[in-house]
Amino acid sequence: MDKYKREDWRNSNFSNTFLLTKFMLRRERFIALAWIIIFNVVVVGLVPGMMLAIDVDARVELASMMELPAMIAMIGPAFATIYEGFGALYTNLIFLFSVLTIGIMNIFLITRHTRADEEQGRYEVVRSLPVGRLANLSAAFLTAIVVNGAMSLIMGLLMFAAGDYSMGFAPSMLWGLIHGAVGLAFAALTALFCQLSSNSRGAVSYSFIALILFYFIRAAGDMNPDMAVLSLLTPLGLAVHAAPYASNLWWPLAVLLGASAAVAAIAYRLSATRDIDQGIIPARPGRAEASALLSTATGLSFRLTRTALILTLIGVFALGASYATILGNVDEFVATNDFYRNLLLTPAGIDFEAAEGMTTEELVTVLNAVVNAAGFNLTQLFASMVNNIMVLLTLAAPLLFVLRAKSEERAGRTELILATPTCRFKYLAGFAAISFAASLLMQIVLAVGLHSIAQGVIPNPGDLTLAFLFESAIVYVPAMWTMSAIAILLIGVAPKATGIIWAYYAYTFLVVFIGRLAIFPEWLVYTTPMGFVPQLPMDEVNPVALVLLTAVAAALTAAGFFFYNKRDINAVTHV
Amino acid sequence: MQYSVEINNVTKNFGKFSALKGVNLQIQEGEVFAYIGPNGAGKSTTIRVLLGILQSTSGTAKVFGKDAWRDAVEIHKKIAYVPGDVNLWPNLTGGEVIDLFVNLRGSHNKDLRKRLINDFNLDPTKKCRTYSKGNRQKVALVAAFASEVDLYILDEPTSGLDPLMEQVFQECVLEQKNRGKGVFLSSHIMSEVERLCDRVGIIREGEVVQVGTLDELRHLTRYAMTVATERAIEGLDKLDGVFDITKEPGGLHFHVDTLRMGEVVNHINQFGIKKLESTPPSLEELFMQHYKKEGA
Ligand SMILES: Nc1ncnc2c1ncn2[C@@H]1O[C@H](COP(=O)(O)OP(=O)(O)OP(=O)(O)O)[C@@H](O)[C@H]1O
Ligand SMILES: [Mg+2]
Numbered sequence: 001m002d003k004y005k006r007e008d009w010r011n012s013n014f015s016n017t018f019l020l021t022k023f024m025l026r027r028e029r030f031i032a033l034a035w036i037i038i039f040n041v042v043v044v045g046l047v048p049g050m051m052l053a054i055d056v057d058a059r060v061e062l063a064s065m066m067e068l069p070a071m072i073a074m075i076g077p078a079f080a081t082i083y084e085g086f087g088a089l090y091t092n093l094i095f096l097f098s099v100l101t102i103g104i105m106n107i108f109l110i111t112r113h114t115r116a117d118e119e120q121g122r123y124e125v126v127r128s129l130p131v132g133r134l135a136n137l138s139a140a141f142l143t144a145i146v147v148n149g150a151m152s153l154i155m156g157l158l159m160f161a162a163g164d165y166s167m168g169f170a171p172s173m174l175w176g177l178i179h180g181a182v183g184l185a186f187a188a189l190t191a192l193f194c195q196l197s198s199n200s201r202g203a204v205s206y207s208f209i210a211l212i213l214f215y216f217i218r219a220a221g222d223m224n225p226d227m228a229v230l231s232l233l234t235p236l237g238l239a240v241h242a243a244p245y246a247s248n249l250w251w252p253l254a255v256l257l258g259a260s261a262a263v264a265a266i267a268y269r270l271s272a273t274r275d276i277d278q279g280i281i282p283a284r285p286g287r288a289e290a291s292a293l294l295s296t297a298t299g300l301s302f303r304l305t306r307t308a309l310i311l312t313l314i315g316v317f318a319l320g321a322s323y324a325t326i327l328g329n330v331d332e333f334v335a336t337n338d339f340y341r342n343l344l345l346t347p348a349g350i351d352f353e354a355a356e357g358m359t360t361e362e363l364v365t366v367l368n369a370v371v372n373a374a375g376f377n378l379t380q381l382f383a384s385m386v387n388n389i390m391v392l393l394t395l396a397a398p399l400l401f402v403l404r405a406k407s408e409e410r411a412g413r414t415e416l417i418l419a420t421p422t423c424r425f426k427y428l429a430g431f432a433a434i435s436f437a438a439s440l441l442m443q444i445v446l447a448v449g450l451h452s453i454a455q456g457v458i459p460n461p462g463d464l465t466l467a468f469l470f471e472s473a474i475v476y477v478p479a480m481w482t483m484s485a486i487a488i489l490l491i492g493v494a495p496k497a498t499g500i501i502w503a504y505y506a507y508t509f510l511v512v513f514i515g516r517l518a519i520f521p522e523w524l525v526y527t528t529p530m531g532f533v534p535q536l537p538m539d540e541v542n543p544v545a546l547v548l549l550t551a552v553a554a555a556l557t558a559a560g561f562f563f564y565n566k567r568d569i570n571a572v573t574h575v
Numbered sequence: 576m577q578y579s580v581e582i583n584n585v586t587k588n589f590g591k592f593s594a595l596k597g598v599n600l601q602i603q604e605g606e607v608f609a610y611i612g613p614n615g616a617g618k619s620t621t622i623r624v625l626l627g628i629l630q631s632t633s634g635t636a637k638v639f640g641k642d643a644w645r646d647a648v649e650i651h652k653k654i655a656y657v658p659g660d661v662n663l664w665p666n667l668t669g670g671e672v673i674d675l676f677v678n679l680r681g682s683h684n685k686d687l688r689k690r691l692i693n694d695f696n697l698d699p700t701k702k703c704r705t706y707s708k709g710n711r712q713k714v715a716l717v718a719a720f721a722s723e724v725d726l727y728i729l730d731e732p733t734s735g736l737d738p739l740m741e742q743v744f745q746e747c748v749l750e751q752k753n754r755g756k757g758v759f760l761s762s763h764i765m766s767e768v769e770r771l772c773d774r775v776g777i778i779r780e781g782e783v784v785q786v787g788t789l790d791e792l793r794h795l796t797r798y799a800m801t802v803a804t805e806r807a808i809e810g811l812d813k814l815d816g817v818f819d820i821t822k823e824p825g826g827l828h829f830h831v832d833t834l835r836m837g838e839v840v841n842h843i844n845q846f847g848i849k850k851l852e853s854t855p856p857s858l859e860e861l862f863m864q865h866y867k868k869e870g871a
Contacts, residue, residue: 119705199705201665285700290674294667300675304664412662415628416715419656419728420679423648568629571662 013272015132020139024113025146032147035105039151040158043098047162051086059089061337066092073219076240079247085166087245091175099239100211102151102179103186106144107207110190113140115200118277127276137191137271141264144187152180167245174253175244181256185235186211188263195270198279211236235259297422301430304408305401309438312397316390316442320449323386327464328457330382335363344381348538350374379464380537383450384472388535391476392509394442395483399501402435402487406498412571424565432488432557439480443473472536478549479529483508485556492563495570504528577640579604579726579757580625585634587620587781594620596781597634602774604725607748607758609768612778613866618761619659621778622730625759626656638726655680655719659731659761661711663703669714670699676718688721694743709735720747726757733764745770765858777865785865789858796861797830799854800839805847814839826850 025032054062063080065071072078080092114137117123126136156176160169186207193206214234221231222240231237238252270280293299326333333340345352352370371378405428408414417427447469454464487501494500508528515525525531529552532545580602587595594617602608610618623629624636627647636643638650655676663672673692677683692699695713703711712735719727727748733741741764748758748771762768768775775792777785785792797818802808803826811817811827816835821828826849831839836853843851856864 121707199702201704283701283705286668286671286702288668288670288699290671290678294671294675295678297679303667412658412660413664415623415626416656416658416661416676417679418628418647419626419651419654420676421648421651421681422679566630569623 011132013132013134014138015130015135017132017135017138017142020126020131020135021142021146024139024143028109028113028143028147032109032150035147036151036154039101039105040155043094044155044158044162046094047086047090047159050090051164054086054089058337059086062093063089069223072222076218076237077222079243083166083246085245086164087166087171088243091243091245095175095244096236096240099179099182100215100236102148102183103211103235104208106148106183106187107190107204107211109144109147110140110187111194111200111203111207113143114191115194115197115203119200124276134268134271137268140191141187144184148180148183148187151183152176155179163245171244171248174242174248174250177253178239178242178244178256181253181260182235182239184260185256185263188260188267191267192263192270195267195274196280198277198281198283202279202281202283297417297427298430298433300417301404301427301434305404305431305434308397309401309434309441312394312438313441313445316394317445317449319390319393320386320446321453323390324450324453325457327379327382327454328459331364331367331378332360334378335367336360344378344385345371347384347535348374348376348381350376376537377463379454379458380468380472383454383464383469384535384537386450387446387473387476389513390446391443391480391530392513394446395480395505395508397442398435398438398480398484399487399505401438402431402484403491403498403501405431406491406495409495409569410572415569415571418569425561428488428491428561428564432484435484435487436481439477439484440474443477443480444470447473468536471541475536475541475546476530476533478546478553479533481553482529482549482556485553485560488560489556489563490560492560492567495567577604578602578637579606579639580608580759581635581637581640582621582625583635583637585621585624585631585636587617587624587629588632593632594781595624595631598778598781598783600776600783600786602757602759605752605755605757606774607752607760607772609772609775610759610761610778611763611768611775611862616778617781618778619730622656622728622759622761625728626651626654652681653725654728655722655724655726656728657712657715657719657730657732659712659734661708661715663706663711663714665704666702668700668702669697669706669710672703672714673699673718673721676715677721680722680724682721682723684721684723688717691717691721691747694747695740707735709737709740712736713740716744716747720751724756726759727751728759730761731763732760733762733767741767765862769858777862779866792861793855794833796856796864797832798836798856799828799830801828801850801852802826802843802848803850804843805849808843808846811839811842814842 060081063078066075066078066080075093076096078092080089082088114123117126117136123136132138152173153176156173159167159175160172163172189210190203190207193210194200194203197203197206214236218231218234218237218240221227221229221233221237232241232252235256238256241247242249242252274280293303334344335341341352348371350370352367358366368378371381405414414427418424447466451464451466451469455461458464483501483505486504487498490498490501508530511520511524511528512530514520515522529549532542532549534540534542534545578601580600582598582600585595585598586593598617598621600621610621612618620629624631625638625643627644627650630644639653641650643650663669667675670692673688677688695717697710697713697717701710703714706714712732716732719729733744736744745767748760751758752771758771760768760772769789772789774786774788776783785795801823808827811829812820814835815838816832817839818830819828831853840851
C-alpha cells in the first residue's frame with residue numbers, strides 16, 4: 001500500500017524528468033560548451049602567460065598591493081604574501097571574479113529553462129505532456145548539475161595541468177569544484193526567484209541584486225575583522241575563504257552544496273503551490289497611460305535608453321571615483337613598479353631610472369622632482385591616463401545608444417513609428433542626439449567622479465583642480481562624437497554591416513591602449529579619432545584639430561542621415 | 576470620387592528577386608478593399624511601399640493624391656497602420672504604446688480609447704513583454720481605431736485574435752465604413768473579407784490577377800448544380816462550360832461556368848425538371864481557384 005502511494009507521488013511529481021533533462025541538455029549544449037571553452041581559455045589560459053610575465057619581484061609587489069584595504073574590498077582577503085608559489089597569488093587575484101562569473105552563467109541558465117520557457121508558452125506545452133508537476137524544475141537542476149559538474153572537472157584538471165609546483169592535484173580540484181558549487185548555489189537561488197517573480201526579467205533582476213548584495217556584504221566582512229562572519233554568510237565569501245592553493249579548505253564546499261540543496265527545496269515547495277504564469281510576488285501593474293514623454297519620437301528614444309544611460313553614468317562616476325582612490329599613493333606605485341612607470345611616464349616622454357639601493361621614500365622624492373622638472377605633477381599624469389583608458393572603455397555606451405536605431409529597425413518597431421507622421425530625420429535624430437549627449441555627460445561625470453575622491457586622498461588638492469579635470473576629459477568629446485558619427489553613417493549606408501563599428505572600436509582600443517606603451521609606430525594612433533585628442537597636461541589644447549574633428553563628425557552624421565532618408569527600412573522578420 | 580490609393584505599374588526588386596512585378600490598383604475613398612493572395616505573394620510588400628517604408632523600384636504609388644515615398648509624413652497624418660506581426664517595446668505597457676501611437680498621429684479621444692480597450696478586453700497596465708500575439712495585435716488595433724484618420728491600412732490584423740475578438744474587430748471596421756472611412760485590408764480570413772469588403776484584389780507572385788466586387792468575381796467561376804429530371808438528360812457532356820459530371824442518388828451533379836448557366840438550364844429543361852439546386856461557389860473555393868491557377 002505504502003509502496004504504491006510512494007510511486008504515485010513520484011509519478012505525479014517527477015515523471016519523465018530524465019527525458020526533459022536530456023532535452024534541456026540538447027538545447028543547452030552549444031551555450032554550455034561556449035561557456036566552458038571561453039571561460040577556461042580566459043581563466044586557465046592566463047596562468048602560463050602570467051607565470052612568465054610576472055617575475056618573483058613583481059609577485060611580491062602584487063601580493064603586497066593586495067593587502068591594501070581597497071583591494072581586499074574588491075577581491076577578498078589577502079593571503080598571497082603568506083603562501084609561496086604562483087597558485088596563491090593567482091587565487092587571490094582572480095578567484096572571486098571567476099566564481100562570480102560562474103554565478104552569472106547559472107542565473108541565465110536556470111531562468112532560460114524555467115521562467116523564460118514559461119513566459120514563451122513552451123512550458124505549457126511541456127506540462128500538457130505526461131510529465132510530473134516538478135519534472136521541469138528538476139530537469140533544470142539536473143541540467144545545472146551536469147553543466148557545473150563538467151565545468152568543475154574540466155577547470156580543475158586544466159588548472160592542474162597549467163600550474164606550477166604550488167598547484168597540486170587536490171587543490172586544483174578544489175578550485176574547480178568551488179566554482180561548480182557557487183554555480184549551483186546561484187542556480188538554486190535563481191530557481192527560488194523564478195518562483196517569486198512572475199516574469200523572467202524580474203527573476204534575473206532579483207538574482208543580480210542578490211549577487212551584488214553578496215559581493216558587498218562579503219566586502220564588509222572581509223574588511224572588518226569584527227564582522228568576519230558576514231563574509232561567510234554569502235556564497236562568494238565562502239568561496240574566497242576556501243582559498244585553493246593557499247589555505248585549501250574543503251568545508252566551504254560542503255556548506256555551499258548543503259545551502260544550495262536547502263534553497264532548492266524551498267524553490268520546489270513554492271513551485272508546487274503556485275499556478276503557471278504566476279509568481280508568489282504578484283506582478284506590479286504598469287502605467288495604464290503614457291506620460292507626456294511618450295508624445296514624440298524623440299521622447300520614445302529617450303525613454304528606451306533612459307535606464308541604460310543613467311546606469312552608465314553611475315558606472316562612469318563609480319569607476320572614476322574608484323580610480324581616484326589610488327591617487328593617494330600613486331607616486332609609490334610609479335616609483336616601484338615598471339608597468340605603472342611605463343604607463344604614466346612614457347606618454348609624457350619622461351625618463352626615470354631607479355638607482356640601485358634606494359629606499360621607496362628616496363625613489364618617490366627623486367621621481368617627483370623629475371616629473372616636476374618636466375613641468376607636470378604625477379596626479380595630473382595619472383588623471384590623464386585614467387581619462388584615456390576610461391574613454392576607451394566607456395565609448396561602447398554611446399555606440400550602443402545610436403545603434404538602438406538599427407536594432408529597433410531589425411525588430412520591426414521602426415516601421416511602426418515611421419508609419420505615423422514622423423519623418424525619418426526626426427526618428428534617427430532622437431537616437432543620435434542621445435548618443436552625442438551621452439558622450440558629453442559621461443566625460444563631465446568622469447571628471448566629477450575623479451575629483452570627488454581625489455580631493456580627499458591627494459596630499460596637495462591644488463594639484464588636481466576640477467577645471468583641469470573637466471578640460472582634460474571634455475577634449476575627448478569630439479573624438480567620441482566621431483565614433484558615433486561613423487556608426488550613424490553605417491546605419492544609413494550599410495545597415496547590415498553596422499558590426500564594422502565594433503571592429504573599428506576594438507582596433508581603436510588596441511592601438512590607443514597598447515600605444516601608450518610605445519610599442520606600435522606612433523602614426524598608427526592617427527588612424528583613429530583618438531589620435532587627435534590632446535593628452536593634457538602633456539599636450540596643449542589644439543582648438544583647430546578639435547573643431548575639425550567635430551566638423552568631420554558633423555559631416556559623417558549628415559551623410560548618414562542623407563542615406564537613411566533614401567533607403568528601405570527592413571525588419572528581420574520580413575527578409 | 577477621388578482615389579485614396581493609386582498604384583501604377585509598381586515593381587519592387589529585392590536584389591535579383593522581384594517581389595512586385597507591375598502592380599496596378601485604384602481604390603476609392605471610403606471603400607473597404609480586401610487585398611488577398613497566397614503567402615509570399617507580395618501583399619505586405621505592397622503595403623510597405625504604400626507606407627513609404629520601402630521605395631518602389633519603378634512605377635508610382637500615391638495615397639490621397641500624394642507620392643507615397645516623397646510625401647510620406649503628410650500622408651501618414653491621415654492613415655493608421657496595423658501589421659500582422661506586431662512587435663512592441665517589451666518594457667512599455669500596452670496603455671503606453673497606445674498613447675504613443677495616438678499621440679504621434681496627433682489625435683486624442685480619451686473616451687474612444689477607453690471604449691476600445693474595454694471592447695477588446697485588453698489590460699493596458701501589462702508590459703508588452705507579457706502580452707500574447709493576439710494581445711499585441713489588440714494594442715495596435717486599439718491604437719489605430721482610437722486615431723482620427725481617413726484610411727486604415729491593415730495587414731492581416733486579426734491573425735492572432737480569437738473569434739470573439741474577430742467579431743469586435745469587424746464591428747470596428749464596419750463602424751469606420753459607415754463613417755465614410757476607407758480600409759485597405761490584407762487578410763487570409765475569407766469570412767472577414769466576405770462580410771466587410773466592397774471590393775477584392777487578388778495578388779499572386781507579385782501580380783494583381785483579379786480586382787472586382789465579390790459578385791463580379793463569382794461571375795468568373797462555376798456554380799455547383801444538382802438536377803433530377805423526368806427523362807435521362809442527353810448531351811450534357813457535349814455542352815461548353817459543364818464539368819465534373821457525376822451520378823448521385825439525388826440526381827446528376829456537375830459544375831457550370833457562371834456565364835453558361837442560361838444555356839445549360841435551357842438544355843436541361845427539355846428533359847422535364849423535377850428538381851434543380853444550384854450552389855454559388857463559396858469564397859474559399861473561389862479563391863482556391865485563383866491561388867492555384869498556373870502561370871499568368
Ligand atoms: N526585405 C526583403 N528582402 C528580400 N526579400 C523580401 C523582402 N521582403 C519580402 N521579400 C520577399 O518578397 C516576397 C513577398 O513578400 P510579402 O511579405 O510581401 O508577402 P505576403 O503576400 O505579405 O505574404 P504573407 O501572406 O505570408 O504575409 C516573399 O517571397 C518575400 O520572401
Ligand atoms: Mg504579409
